[in-house]
Amino acid sequence: MESLGDTLWDVVISGTGLQQSLLALALSRSGKKILHIDPNEFYGGSEAAFSLQDAKSWVTHASNGSCGLVKSASIALPEDATGLSPSRAYSLALAPQLIHARSAILSQLVSSRAYRQVEFLAVGSFFIFSPSRDSAEASGLTRIPSTREEVFSTTAISAKEKRLLMKFLKFVLDHESSPHLETWQEHADSPLVDFLQKEFKMGGELQTYIITLTLSLDGQINTRDGLAVIRRHLSSMGVYGPGFAAIYPKWGGLSEIAQVSCRAGAVGGAVYMLGTGIETMEIAEDEVELHLTSGDNIKTRMLVRADDSPSGQTGVGRLVAVVGSPLTSLFEATVEGAPRPAVALIAFPAGSLSTAAGEESAYPVYLSVHSSETGECPVGQSVLYLTTLATGNVTGILERALDAFIHATSDSQAPQVLYRLQYEQLPGADTARAEGPIFTFPAPSPSLSFDDSVLEPVQEAWKKVMGEAAAEAEYMVFEDREGAMDDDVYE
Amino acid sequence: MADSSAPKPSSSVKLVLLGEAAVGKSSLVLRFVNNDFQENKEPTIGAAFLTQKCNLPTRTIKFEIWDTAGQERFASLAPMYYRNAQAALVVYDLTKPTSLIKAKHWVAELQRQASPGIVIALVGNKLDLTEDGTGSGGDAEDAGGEDSGDARKISTEEAKTYAEEEGLLFFETSAKTGFNVTEVFTAIANAIPETSLKTARGPGASHAAARTEEQRVNLNGPRDPNAKEGCAC
Ligand SMILES: Nc1nc2c(ncn2[C@@H]2O[C@H](COP(=O)(O)OP(=O)(O)O)[C@@H](O)[C@H]2O)c(=O)[nH]1
Ligand SMILES: [Mg+2]
Secondary structure, three states: OHHHHHHHEEEEOOOOOOOHHHHHHOOOOOOOOOEEEEOOOOOHHOOOEEEEHHHHHHHHHHHHHOOOEEEEEEEEEOOOOOOOOHHHOOOOOOOOEEEEOOHHHHHHHHHHOOOHHHOOOEEEEEEEOOOOOOOOOOOOOEEOOOOOOHHOOOOOOOOHHHHHHHHHHHHOOOOOOOOOOHHOOOOOOOHHHHHHHHHOOOOOHHHHHHHHHHOOOOOOOOOOHHHHHEEEHHHOOOOOOOOOOOEOOOOOOOOHHHHHHHHHHHHOOOOEEEEOOOEEEEOOOOEEEEEEOOOOOEEEEEEEEEOOOOOOOEEEEEEEEEEEEOOOOHHOOEEEOOOOEEEEEEEEEOOOOOOOOOOOOOEEEEEEOOOHHHOOOOOEEEEEEEEEEOOOHHHHHHHHHHHHHHHHHHOOOOOOEEEHHHEEEEEOOOOEEEOEEEEEEEOOOOOOEOOOHHHHHHHHHHHOOOOOOOOOOOOOOOOOOOOOOOOOOOO | OOOOOOOOOOOEEEEEEOOOOOOOOOHHHHHHHHHOOOOOOOOOOOEEEEEEEOOHHHHOOEEEEEEOOOOOHHHHHHHHHOOOOOEEEEOOOOOOOHHHHHHHHHHHHHHOOOOOOOOOEEEEOOOOOOOOOOOOOOOOOHOOOOOOOOOOOHHHHHHHHHHHOOOOOOEEEEOOOOOOOOHHHHHHHHOOOOOHHOOOOOOOOOOOOOOOOHHEEEOOOOOOOHHHOOOOO
């Protein structure tokens, strides 16, 4: 076999995170010579999914400071916990983002035919946690009504609030045309909560419902973005079946999409090397010479990589916990004929939690609960992904949220926490950079639902690699490969 | 479920092929999927993805087959293929001793890294090049394997003993004549435990296997109850 150094590569892609992998997919029919490397021994980069063993080595790695955008990673196993299954029965996702049905990534996966290798599951209800106000009242979870039918049938809010909510949902669906446009435009850059208060006279509880639908990490999303996100939520409802607006890729979320994309790259002839990073490089005008950690020296016309230096802004605290209960009541289909959801979302509004030391949660905490259907844990268990802005005692707040959730869901015995993984995800550059033959993707987005802006730099990089040959209309549009056709119509 | 002639429960099984270059991995898939054979096949670049159904008496298994290739030098591709795979076909060429060593290496890696409970079949291919494998008769027990004029270099006994020790299914095949090829896939389909086909096992989930499909979200157009059963995507 010829050696790596004998080839002049059209592009070397460094890292197998989502953006790099989508680029590999986009280039998979281009005929370009592609070398795709990753310094890690696993696929997926910041969007990877881990067995318990993988998670352990990742934590060790992260504490050496060798994962640029991760800090304070640790694992805790309760001493008395039994019932944790073998390592490979788990697939814990670093990027458990839900994907709205109207997201452009889904159209790209369909047009590129890569969707055939991904299993998607429905994301079910959004709930709000309400703390007990006095000892007589239990804390609990309230389902957020987000469709007309749900608003009608809910018993959680008064008739007056129903009318308000309905009016608002109608407004959102039509908010980009007159006269609605004029109503919100003057508030475009101020917080959505203020707009809800001023224009809709909405009280705290309804405001919380609506902010939760936006999944805003600081709860301060502005009116322009907030209305757009809620509109996306509403218009995504029912697209792929009744009763759900978002979906989730089985086996670890975006990790699975990254891997399917790399496989498409490999089918197209790209060469893959894990455990191989770039040691040094020399940049000439239209060529880069790379010295790889494998000892190979190679030449490429372009290098595409991802940014991994922290920007110094507030990061996101994450807690991943495995619990020994299927939490069945969270995963009920609410509409006739709907697929049973595998993911439920719970919001702990700002101020709803406080640590033992009396510190209140300054920002919302979001909890994404995954059933074993996601393939992320064995049957009988669930995986909980908690996220909040990393300010103050973030560890304490996340622990409190976990504890509060566990007690709010169980009427009898509280499910046992079998495993905990904690870390902080640091923000990095938020825009892509093109410098001569080097293209650098921004740092991964901390958002809880997939953000389509992630796709733009991928297409930009693709355009650079393709040069003259780039035909936008053909971006990510492929025929099925031979044999992959769906020949199975039931006789 | 909408149909009166209720279709059999159907599940997808991800299967990966591993083995040294030129042992006949792609040829086995081609035989299984298209019932075809090409004498001097172009080597697969990277990897290919194919699907084929296998009808069992009580259920239908749709194999999603990942054929790896060309990059044995950079073992990096394999983890991506055997991740979440429920079955693996580890192939060697029974006229080539080094290929069994490589196969054992793959078996060890699968046992170490793949999903717990993965069904592994060890397959000795190119049986047609041996005395006992030629043409009609598969019954020449006494061919033994050491006869002159026989290209066989790995005896059935040796590979079979190894397979038994490791708990693998074992077959000798010829992609060229088609001998034993369907049998390998059927045996794998039968060996997949029913429990690993249905991730859905809520209490009272009586048609759990069919439920697996029911929970999938189909991105390909409107949810048609007939298409839903057949289409895995
Ligand atoms: N005689 C014989 N040749 C085979 C058989 N299977 C594959 N071959 C030949 O072996 C070569 C390599 O086959 P291929 O399927 O590409 O191997 P792969 O690299 O493992 O995918 C090709 O020339 C095939 O025609 C077989 O069962 N008998
Ligand atoms: Mg091949």
